[in-house]
Amino acid sequence: MRLGALTGGEEAAAVTGFAIDHRKVAPGTIFGAFEGARVNGEDFIPAAVKAGAVAIVARPEAVVEGALHIADVNPRERFARLAAKFFAPFPGTAVAVTGTNGKTSTVEMTRQLWRMAGQHAASIGTLGVTTSDDTVSTGLTTPDVVTFLANVAGLAREGVTHVAFEASSHGLSQYRTEGLPVRAAAFTNLSRDHLDYHGDMATYFHAKLRLFADVLDMDGAAVVWADDPHAMRVEELARMRGNRLITVGEHGETLKLVERDPTLLGQGLVIEAEGATHKVMLPLIGAYQAANALTAAGLVIATGGDVASTIANLARLQPVRGRLERAVITRAGAPVYVDYAHTPDAIEAAIAALKPHTTGRLILVLGAGGDRDPGKREPMGQAAAAGADVVIVTDDNPRNEDPAAIRAEVLKGAPDATEIGGRREAIAAAVQMAGAEDIVLIAGKGHEQGQIVGDRVLPFDDVSVARECAA
Numbered sequence: 001m002r003l004g005a006l007t008g009g010e011e012a013a014a015v016t017g018f019a020i021d022h023r024k025v026a027p028g029t030i031f032g033a034f035e036g037a038r039v040n041g042e043d044f045i046p047a048a049v050k051a052g053a054v055a056i057v058a059r060p061e062a063v064v065e066g067a068l069h070i071a072d073v074n075p076r077e078r079f080a081r082l083a084a085k086f087f088a089p090f091p092g093t094a095v096a097v098t099g100t101n102g103k104t105s106t107v108e109m110t111r112q113l114w115r116m117a118g119q120h121a122a123s124i125g126t127l128g129v130t131t132s133d134d135t136v137s138t139g140l141t142t143p144d145v146v147t148f149l150a151n152v153a154g155l156a157r158e159g160v161t162h163v164a165f166e167a168s169s170h171g172l173s174q175y176r177t178e179g180l181p182v183r184a185a186a187f188t189n190l191s192r193d194h195l196d197y198h199g200d201m202a203t204y205f206h207a208k209l210r211l212f213a214d215v216l217d218m219d220g221a222a223v224v225w226a227d228d229p230h231a232m233r234v235e236e237l238a239r240m241r242g243n244r245l246i247t248v249g250e251h252g253e254t255l256k257l258v259e260r261d262p263t264l265l266g267q268g269l270v271i272e273a274e275g276a277t278h279k280v281m282l283p284l285i286g287a288y289q290a291a292n293a294l295t296a297a298g299l300v301i302a303t304g305g306d307v308a309s310t311i312a313n314l315a316r317l318q319p320v321r322g323r324l325e326r327a328v329i330t331r332a333g334a335p336v337y338v339d340y341a342h343t344p345d346a347i348e349a350a351i352a353a354l355k356p357h358t359t360g361r362l363i364l365v366l367g368a369g370g371d372r373d374p375g376k377r378e379p380m381g382q383a384a385a386a387g388a389d390v391v392i393v394t395d396d397n398p399r400n401e402d403p404a405a406i407r408a409e410v411l412k413g414a415p416d417a418t419e420i421g422g423r424r425e426a427i428a429a430a431v432q433m434a435g436a437e438d439i440v441l442i443a444g445k446g447h448e449q450g451q452i453v454g455d456r457v458l459p460f461d462d463v464s465v466a467r468e469c470a471a
């Protein structure tokens, strides 16, 4: 592709690719130089030009010599839009999910429901890029803009027509997905997380609202979990902008949840839609999984899915990795669940999901990640102490923090908890103390395959460790 074809100018230079890291620049690359949280990408402009960059997308005040300066006050957005032109075509139907909890579950369930309807579907998020054939990890929930757009284009080349992706607040505030047309956007919920990055709840919510204010197509649909206290703001935004509004939940109008009856292995749902009453047996436990399943159904309906068959297909949803995943049943007969709860709200939701399933004690193992919002740690401890009968505080991913200091902050909220730093030892203790009537919940790491200590990733999988401890 010629540079002029992207800029609307006369430049004849060939564009061979896009990069936001100067170490990935090759001859013909367009380099995006952004001010980051850690360093200023503008400092790498000379090195990028030396490596063969033909154009630099940067703020007007940045100094660019030896390559075209594509100046913009919002260089991240401009870069994403140019890159999207380069990487297109994309799958015809893309939808995005934002919210503090439930994004991964919702995109995965959307992918499954589309597939059941005969579509060639994929999802992108915390679990990686998932198609019906495999899952390839990207390391981030919303990958960087170049990885994201290249992956979405790659999916189109493989024949994927429908893609659901997670729009994290970091991804939205860094314009990681701009340029890809979004036909429908879903909001799951808002609660405390990531305040280390966003500073306060208002800024965090504002970042999420960008999905509805800026990213969603003007003629696209907004799908809203109506039972969240923040749903109203999203609904107002959609109405103001003239987007089709699909609301789901007990307060929902499109898919109204009128009854939820937990059973041993799932839950019966009664849903009112289009004047008819639909009954379906969801093969997953927990109110939160019903919420995510209904939000996913909303997205499928928003993109042309038939209402009755989409609801009926909920009966065939497969579990999502690391979300209330039953790892093993101990010798004493206690089921051990692994769940990715790593916010106060999620801890509460995971406990609420399991409580109806035990006549004995709920034994909870939890920790909190290092280099992430420290303010959520004490409330996580409080949620644990309020809902579980036995709490064991352990390490999550300490990253570059002192693990004992992180545990101390969680323990402030759960002063009666037992402290066992080693995650394996903590899981072993929980498994050993569980009796026939008890349930063990291991929270925080879900599907993760490693424990990040310093800059090293040590192999660790909660599910495998639980099985080893129960053997």
Ligand SMILES: CC(=O)N[C@H]1[C@@H](OP(=O)(O)OP(=O)(O)OC[C@H]2O[C@@H](n3ccc(=O)[nH]c3=O)[C@H](O)[C@@H]2O)O[C@H](CO)[C@@H](O)[C@@H]1O[C@H](C)C(=O)N[C@@H](C)C(=O)N[C@H](CCC(=O)O)C(=O)O
Pocket (backbone or CB within 6 Å): 020, 021, 022, 023, 032, 034, 035, 036, 037, 038, 039, 040, 041, 042, 044, 126, 139, 140, 141, 142, 143, 144, 145, 168, 169, 170, 171, 174, 197
């Ligand atoms: C806080 C954060 O979001 N950081 C991400 C972001 O950094 P940034 O733009 O602030 O970058 P920076 O490191 O200050 O560098 C500025 C610029 O200089 C460039 N650079 C930097 C160094 C160099 O030698 N050469 C160079 O060109 C960088 O590529 C960047 O464009 O852009 C980088 C490049 O894409 C990401 O790798 C990095 O993710 C870090 C590793 C990270 O841990 N991110 C987490 C917090 C994250 O994004 N999480 C969300 C939410 C999770 C969820 O709730 O699900 C996610 O979507 O995964």
Ligand SMILES: Nc1ncnc2c1ncn2[C@@H]1O[C@H](COP(=O)(O)OP(=O)(O)OP(=O)(O)O)[C@@H](O)[C@H]1O
Pocket (backbone or CB within 6 Å): 099, 100, 101, 102, 103, 104, 105, 106, 126, 141, 166, 188, 189, 288, 289, 291, 292, 322, 323, 324, 339, 340, 341, 342, 345, 346, 347, 349, 350, 446
């Ligand atoms: N709708 C929901 N309401 C409350 N809690 C939820 C909901 N969905 C999921 N959770 C909790 O959050 C955890 C993470 O779920 P999931 O991975 O789907 O969310 P996510 O938004 O993708 O998280 P992340 O921001 O880390 O990517 C679950 O294991 C569960 O404990």
Ligand SMILES: N[C@H](CCC[C@H](N)C(=O)O)C(=O)O
Pocket (backbone or CB within 6 Å): 141, 342, 368, 369, 370, 372, 396, 397, 444, 445, 448
């Ligand atoms: N076990 C994890 C969960 C992280 C979830 C992720 N979305 C983030 O906050 O970056 C941790 O705190 O290390």
Ligand SMILES: [Mg+2]
Pocket (backbone or CB within 6 Å): 103, 104, 105, 125, 126, 127, 141, 166
């Ligand atoms: Mg996720």
